Amino acid sequence: MAQKIKIDPVSRIEGHLKIEVTVDGGVVKEAESSGTLFRGFEIILRGRDPRDAQRITQRVCGVCPTSHAMASTLNLDSAFGIAEDVPDNGRIMRNLILAGNYMQSHILHFFHLAALDYVDVTALADYDGEDPGMASIKAFIDRGELGPFFPRYEGDYRLSKAVNRAAVAAYVQALDMRRVAHEATAIWNTKMPHGSGIVPGGVTETPTADKIEAYHWKMNQLLDFTNSVYIPVLMEVAKAYLDHAGFGGGCGRYVSYGVFEMEPGGADYAGRKRFLNSGVTEAGGSSVQKLDASKITEDVHSSWLDGPDGLHPSSGQTNPAPGKKGGHSWLKSPRYDGKVGEVGPLARIYTNYVAGHAAVKEVVDGALAALGADAGALPSVLGRHAARALEAKLVAEAAAKWVLDLKPGEPVACDAPVPAEAQGMGLTEAPRGALGHWVNVKDGKIANYQLVVPTTWNAGPADASGQPGPIEQALIGSPVKDPENPFEVVRIVRSFDPCLACAVHMLDARGNDLGRYRIA
Numbered sequence: 001m002a003q004k005i006k007i008d009p010v011s012r013i014e015g016h017l018k019i020e021v022t023v024d025g026g027v028v029k030e031a032e033s034s035g036t037l038f039r040g041f042e043i044i045l046r047g048r049d050p051r052d053a054q055r056i057t058q059r060v061c062g063v064c065p066t067s068h069a070m071a072s073t074l075n076l077d078s079a080f081g082i083a084e085d086v087p088d089n090g091r092i093m094r095n096l097i098l099a100g101n102y103m104q105s106h107i108l109h110f111f112h113l114a115a116l117d118y119v120d121v122t123a124l125a126d127y128d129g130e131d132p133g134m135a136s137i138k139a140f141i142d143r144g145e146l147g148p149f150f151p152r153y154e155g156d157y158r159l160s161k162a163v164n165r166a167a168v169a170a171y172v173q174a175l176d177m178r179r180v181a182h183e184a185t186a187i188w189n190t191k192m193p194h195g196s197g198i199v200p201g202g203v204t205e206t207p208t209a210d211k212i213e214a215y216h217w218k219m220n221q222l223l224d225f226t227n228s229v230y231i232p233v234l235m236e237v238a239k240a241y242l243d244h245a246g247f248g249g250g251c252g253r254y255v256s257y258g259v260f261e262m263e264p265g266g267a268d269y270a271g272r273k274r275f276l277n278s279g280v281t282e283a284g285g286s287s288v289q290k291l292d293a294s295k296i297t298e299d300v301h302s303s304w305l306d307g308p309d310g311l312h313p314s315s316g317q318t319n320p321a322p323g324k325k326g327g328h329s330w331l332k333s334p335r336y337d338g339k340v341g342e343v344g345p346l347a348r349i350y351t352n353y354v355a356g357h358a359a360v361k362e363v364v365d366g367a368l369a370a371l372g373a374d375a376g377a378l379p380s381v382l383g384r385h386a387a388r389a390l391e392a393k394l395v396a397e398a399a400a401k402w403v404l405d406l407k408p409g410e411p412v413a414c415d416a417p418v419p420a421e422a423q424g425m426g427l428t429e430a431p432r433g434a435l436g437h438w439v440n441v442k443d444g445k446i447a448n449y450q451l452v453v454p455t456t457w458n459a460g461p462a463d464a465s466g467q468p469g470p471i472e473q474a475l476i477g478s479p480v481k482d483p484e485n486p487f488e489v490v491r492i493v494r495s496f497d498p499c500l501a502c503a504v505h506m507l508d509a510r511g512n513d514l515g516r517y518r519i520a
Contacts, residue, residue, distance in 0.1 A: 002029065003483045008036070010493050012113045014063050015500025017459060019471075021489055023480045028489070031468065031475035033459045034329040035504045038304070042318055045449040050076055050418055050441055051200060053449065057437065058194045060451070061501040063108075066101035066185065067430030068437075068451075068502075069198040070094060074265070075437040076200040076416070079424025083265035085414040090202025092402055093188045093412065095260045095275075096215060097197055098428075099399035100185030103222045104178045105431035105497075106345075106392040110234065110385060111174035114494045115167065117487065118237045120157035123164035156487055158240040167236070170229050177225045184218040187211050202413025207406035215403045223396035226389070231367075234389040238371055238382055245373060248381035248492040250474035252283035255341035255457070256351040257291065257436065259429035260398070275398055276360075276391075276429070279351045280336060283379040288355045292337075293427060296436065298452065299333040302326060302461035309464050310338075313438045314423060316450040330504045333460035333469060334452050342470040343433030343457045344496060349387040350378055363390045381474075384495040418444050430454050432497050455503035458496045471496055 001024070008018035016037045022030040041060050045053055054072040058065035073094075077083040159167065182192040188205045189195030197203050205211075238245075258278030265272055272278075279288035298316060299309040304327040306319040321327065335341070352360040353375065367386055368374060377383055422441040429435065433454030440448040460469040468476065471493060480486050 005480075005483055005486050005489065007486070007489060010490055010498075012116065013494060013498045013500070014061065014502075015498070015504070017493070017498055017500050019475070019489060019493055021475055021480070021486070023483050023486075026479055026481065028475050028478050028480060031472040032328060033331075033461060033469055033471045035331040035459065035500050036329075037500065037504055038320065038322075038330045042449050042451065045446045048446050049444075050079065050439060050446050051416070053437075053439065053446065054198060054200070055194075055196070057451065060453075061499055062193050063105070064430055064432070064453075064499055064502050065193045066098060066189065066195065066198075067428065067432075067435055069195065070098055071426045071428045071430075071435045071437040071451075073198045073200055073426065074428055075424045075426030075439050077265065077424075078426060079422040079439050079441055080200055080416050080419060081422070082201055082414055082416055086202050086264060087411040087414060088264075089207060089406055089410050089412045090414075091261050091264065092406055093203045093205060093207070094198055095402055096187075096399055097185055097189045097195070097203075098260065099219070099395050099402070100181050100189075100215075101192075102395045102431050103219075103226075103392060104181035104185070106388050107174050107178050107181065107222075107225075107230065109388060109431075109497045110230065111171050113497070114385065114491075115171070115233070115237065117491050117494065118157070118241060119159060119167040119171075120164050121168050123159075123161045124168060156481075159236065163236050163240075167233050170233050173225070173229060177222060180218050180221050184215050184222070187215050187218075199413065199416070201416035202411075204413070206412055207408045209408060212403055212406055212408075216400055219396055219400040219403065223393070223400060226392045226396055230392060231389050234385060235367070235370060238386060241382060242371065242373070244382040244491070245371075245377035245380045247478045247488070248474045248495060249283065249379035249383075250342050250470045251340040252379055253280070253336075253339060253341045254283070254347035254350050255280050255291075255336050255343050255434055256348045257427040257429055257434045259348070260395075276348050276352055276394075277355060277357070278427075279355060280341065281351050281354045283350070284376065285354060288351055293425060293436075295337040296452065297335050297338070298456075299335060299460075299463035301333070301464035302328060303332055304328075304330055305332065310335075313436060313450040313452050314425070314440070316438070316448075316452075318450075329461045331456050331460045332452075333463045334457045335463060335467075338465070340463075340467050340470060340473065341457065343454050344384065345388040345391050345431070345433075346378065346384045347433060348429060349391055353378075359394055360390075363393060381492055381495045388497075420444050430502075432499055432502075433457060451502075453499070453502040455496075455499045459498050459500070459503055471498070
């Protein structure tokens with residue numbers, strides 16, 4: 001007999017996400033993803049100096065500000081016609097800022113949000129050792145204060161007691177590593193979060209020998225943690241949960257904008273050389289399509305938003321319609337060439353793996369060999385976690401080298417005069433996935449500003465053609481052993497690392513703050 005399950009909100013993600021699934025015969029037959037809070041930033045920018053954008057858009061999210069600063073600044077570089085004029089120092093320091101944020105975000109997601117689906121912290125219940133971190137967590141457990149941070153899903157904890165204890169110790173160490181990542185980012189970004197280092201034309205900080213050495217040391221600390229703790233713990237989880245490579249694959253189509261600029265930017269985004277390149281590919285495919293940003297559109301068919309479907313973000317509209325018939329989410333539904341596309345670490349790694357990226361192939365093939373698996377295991381719950389950990393290794397290794405390319409005394413920015421009229425586009429990759437900002441400038445002021453963020457791509461609802469979004473498709477067909485304890489559902493959702501604050505960033509086209517609306 002079919003049974004409907006509602007989880008509202010999903011815990012251990014950023015923001016308010018509601019998931020409803022219909023389970024029949026132990027399998028999810030239908031799924032619906034809903035962003036239930038409405039906030040907004042796009043209208044705030046109207047009429048402002050365009051150079052305010054990289055400051056204001058950072059406030060979309062306290063977890064993702066660096067990514068929005070990068071996308072917004074690339075957007076303004078494009079609009080101002082200076083993308084090719086950013087000095088190498090500025091380009092490199094932007095990469096270093098974003099790399100530090102990548103490390104913090106990846107460590108946060110695995111250890112402090114998702115790993116607790118697999119790690120049983122009660123393995124410390126009889127711990128009598130002397131490790132201060134372990135002892136403090138044991139005291140927390142002994143007081144019965146597991147709370148939202150350490151929920152238990154009885155019946156599916158598979159790690160040995162020794163591995164569970166090691167993983168909990170890693171949880172504590174990861175808190176310190178996140179601090180190190182923030183400190184590394186702040187060297188070039190002035191502070192974290194909401195830094196002021198990234199600006200149109202380049203950056204505000206200047207490289208010195210002391211700063212270079214400090215960043216190099218911190219990034220090597222993060223690399224050592226990734227190699228000696230993050231990946232080993234992930235591999236232990238993967239070995240115990242290999243069946244998680246068999247479900248939650250989703251739409252099977254991956255979209256990557258590319259990230260970490262390796263040369264001065266030009267008008268052709270798809271042609272730019274990046275550390276991780278752009279492209280679109282299919283699960284099981286053998287080739288990568290060139291990214292065509294003109295094929296990005298948004299649909300509002302299932303959203304509490306009015307307006308035409310299929311608009312390109314450069315002419316996007318945001319017209320709230322709470323209670324709209326057929327609507328069930330404040331998220332739009334982005335599409336690429338009219339089709340659903342998953343974004344995120346798996347999309348970046350898979351796209352570059354298929355394209356033959358040497359460094360990506362090396363780490364992915366090594367991990368698959370250790371698990372006795374092939375590339376068919378990547379489109380899955382387990383594959384998303386593995387991609388994130390392996391990407392952390394790649395980014396930390398690269399950033400530790402990039403910082404040594406800085407040249408003290410050379411320029412860090414170029415002039416950024418504001419044009420009277422212009423259009424701009426900034427495409428990058430947040431840790432969570434593809435992020436784009438678009439701007440129209442008239443009379444030297446912002447006339448329209450649109451953001452399409454990773455979680456809008458992944459958690460958006462079905463479109464007018466009836467195509468469910470990536471999270472919805474990942475849920476459909478997946479097993480649910482016990483409808484009273486649907487741990488498989490939240491594991492699938494968390495593997496995408498949703499950020500609903502970013503996804504529901506819109507504001508009423510009339511300027512009304514609709515953050516008060518919440519529809520359950």
